[in-house]
Amino acid sequence: MDKSSGPSTGRKREREEDAVPESEDTDQTLSLEENFMFTDTLVALRIMRAQFPHIDKVSIQPFILRSQLYSSVKDRTQVDRELESLRRERVLCIFKLNTGQDDHAIMFMDDYLNQIDWVVKRMEAKNQDDLAVFEWFRTHVIHSKVEPSIGHQELCSLLSSGGNVKDEHVSLLINAGLLTRQLIDPNMYWFAIPNIGSILKGLSQGRKELLSFLNRRKYKEMMLAPLEKKRLRLSSLDMRFHLRDLIGSGHLKTTQTPSGLIVRVSKD
Template sequence: MNKKISELEPSTSRKRPRDRESEPELEDDVENSRSLSLEENFTFSDTLMALRMMRAQFPRIEKVSVEPFVLQSQLYSSIKDRTQVDREIESLRRDKVLRMFKLNTGQDDHAIMFTDDYLNQVERVLRRMEEKKQTDLTVFEWFKMYVIQSKLDISIGHQELCSLLSLGGKVKEENISQLINAGLLIRQLIDENMYWFSIPNIGSVLKGLSQGRKELLSFLSRRKYKEMMMATLEKKRLRLSPLDMRFHLRDLIGSGHLKTVQTPSGLIVRVAKD
């Protein structure tokens, strides 16, 4: 880094529009949450409510077309009972409300995206390919219709993938390559016959996620007591990540790298002891 991390600037990130399909009462809650600080909007009792709030607060990222997603670690930061979080995520996943993705960050990271947002992301891929005049995009329709709708896990085997796609027509190896090149599937390194489902266009965001984690931890570690008031820290802007401070704080608190301490003056964010 050319400049010191202590020169982090105030955040100017913009928030994404709210989910317009929410119930009126929920829309009001989501709208109100956007004007609250992280400290005022830090804990939740319901996983779906937390997901909707965090979706609404997802930072707008310039030049990157990616729908809002929430990290599982972020939910852990805001709901004390992790067993409850896992149980409710599983229920929502089976009900096809959301999908989970194993992220290629070198850590055990999982992203959660509402199914409607994920389908919008797939549509963006199709539109981009159509604009490039690419032909024979039929496999993407098969993927949406037969694979996404019936396979809800984070991974799928080659044989099962071909079997589901064949419900639409004759499957060729080049069709699988199309899905991989489009960013919809990632071949697993430990087993080339297995694929992770993935979120297209997320590569640069994941790079920023990793860099932002390091930058924030380094920034706090350089402070005398390795801590800062949450209200002050939230106003800082990271230089190496397109994601905002609120996104990173929730992530690092939920993963145990940072912890919060309640004081008469408010919440303090502190680097967790080794």
């Protein structure tokens, strides 16, 4: 029996459900409950890529969080193994995100290259010099290095296959958002997704908002179908994106009932 629909909840429950407004997005794709589990990592990635929310005023290609895959493919070892294989085949790139948590974003290689093209066009509009470094980065770095980080010496060595590398070239890549310095070792860089900063802020705030919403409910749970239709105020990412993330990271769990999936806050 679904406790959240019991008669004892009264008007307080109605007020709580109003705390997160209904989504205005009339998404024609299958609901989360209808395509919740997958047996293949690449299939899951393609579905989630297709369902990546449209974000106004931010030019960013679709990305998927590793935690979202964990929510939808039962075998985490299988996910990690298949991700590593796809990365080595240059099908996708994996990025360590600057969220303060162990978050990793996955982006298909074609999308990442399109993101770099967007950066170059933006730089051209500003009449920026030394844009050749972006082509060196695309040709000699991305296709040679599959790990999420790279040392300064190795970076310069790979870039030098394209031309005479100067410190200004590396600074240009950092300013464009393609690289971020590691705090522990300034001679190491993380590969990064340009223009993702505002979205990462929304990711963190959306997580807190969704968990807070469920924690205020009497049983800290809600049916998945109506929950998916809610809209978060503090995140440009949609409810489906956040649900997959928080389920995969273990903050939320699902239970199958005769009336559908229930999402509840994990006790531990």
